[in-house]
Amino acid sequence: MKQLARDVLLIAIATGVSRVFGLFRDVAIAGRFGASAAYDAFLIAFFVPHFLRQLLAEGALSTAFVPLYTQQRATGGDADRFASNLLSWLILIFPVTVGAGIALAPSYVPFLASGFSPEKLATAIRLTRIVFPFIALIGFASVFMGILNSYHRFFAAALAPVWFNVGMILGVLFLSPRFSHQPVLGMALGVLIGGGGQLLAQIPPLLRVGFHFRFVLVPIDPDIRRLLRRMAPAVLALAVTQINLLVDNKIASYLADGSISSLQYGMRLFQLPLGVFAVSVATALLPRFSVARARGEDDRFTGYLNDGMVASALVLLPAMVGLLVIGTDVIRLLFEHGTFTSADTVRTARVLSYYLIGLVPYGWAYIFTRAFYALGRTFLPLVASSVAVAVNVALDLLLVSSMQEAGLALATAIAGVGSALILGLFLRPRLAGAFAETAKRLGFVGMGSLALAGVTFATRHVVGGDDTVLAVVAPLLGGLLFYGAFVRWSPLWALIGSLRREGMRR
Secondary structure (H helix, E strand, O other), rough: OOEEEHHHHHHHHHHHHHHHHHHHHHHHHOOOOOOOOHHHHHHHHHHHHHHHHHHHHHOHHHHHHHHHHHHHHHHOOOOHHHHHHHHHHHHHHHHHHHHHHHHHHHHHHHOOOOOOOOHHHHHHHHHHHHHHHHHHHHHHHHHHHHEEEOOOOOOOOOHHHHHHHHHHHHHHHHHHHHHOOHHHHHHHHHHHHHHHHHHHHHHHHHHHHHOOOOOOOOOHHHHHHHHHHHHHHHHHHHHHHHHHOOOOOOOOOOOOOHHHHHHHEEEEEHHHHHHHHHHHHHHHHHHHHHHHHHHOHHHHHHHHHHHHHHHHHHHHHHHHHHHHHHHHHHHHHOOOOOOOOOOHHHHHHHHHHHHHHHHHHHHHHHHHHHHHHHHHOOHHHHHHHHHHHHHHHHHHHHHHHHHHHHHHHHHHHHHHHHHHHHHHHHHHHHHHHHHHHHHHHHHHHHHHHHHHHHHHHHHHHHHHHOHHHHHHHHHHHHHHHHHHHHHHHHOOOHHHHHHHHOOOOO
């Protein structure tokens, strides 16, 4: 029996370690490049590999693969042959994809950053050609991650991205100084080192679970066709979601140098609680949703869904209010050194405050989307994503003139709220069975988070502004101690107890 709470905790720990290394990476980048034209160019260069990673690798491919692989294992099918066939096709497809991405960079990069100067654009094209092979490395790594998740080996899969961050840190600190004429090239090489590390780190745990790759190429394999059918709407859903980022970057390319960088730094802090806990919950729930669906256990499916919503809010809502209170201090502590200025801190803090509006909705959207994939209803996330993109683009154009990059962040947050609402409405029949209890527990989360905001604000006021480290650490510790005590002595503690007792057969 595997405990859901234990799996979530293991994923959260591993992801937390990865995010800490991600913060180290961003601190190193801030010190070396700040919010600058060079970092803007790198972010545009990395957009397409990142886009394809979300689209095919860690997004649609992995999400569609896990339910099918899990169900084959649960029903006695040849799951390893299915995975080997998929990997064999990727061995043929990725070299073509990488070659096309490198050759066509001068054609699509100017479209992504049409507001760049010629010099800045040339840098972005050069960087794109260096980082593009990352998509192949992360594509294979994502299939490996899906196999490990199916075996409930969540820790090893979630820990692997640490090596991506390590590679980028090495690139920034040790390779960039070697390129005195264009230091950002060192960071681009660090992307490839990190992608290779993330891939190789998962091979030992794969061998331990008994998976052995064998080259199998079956064009008409019904399992591959099922995978492609499930991927098609998921690819479209993720594609329209990535349009949000594309539009944000394209519009920001017309703003002052460093605008894209400020959006990136703000998004990193926004994604810290989202990636550590919300994604951990969704990752742990996906194979459970799949098995519950395969066995026709609708009550268990509903229980997972409602518990996942409350568990996500239990962390994301207090994280939101805490970052709203001390977000500026956190940015100053982490990034304001080297070439990152106090003006960059103010601009990034403003961006972060608007992103935070969508923190809980984005967390719920992760869970809702996994539930739909397990149900085989991959078209509905596409609908929600399409509406969210339309809302985001309209608000981008409406807000950017008056709010600059902060308007782009606010548009992203509102789009996330809309996506979660649409998905939640379609899932309402499955949520209704425990709606009253879920609403009660969410009410307690809200009360605790509101009180947390008061404690954090009061502690920050007492500390004053002379010591940057104390301005972050004291409110953080005070808020954590208060909220921990609140959860322990509230009905929310029963949720943690139920997650500990909730088991699932492999």
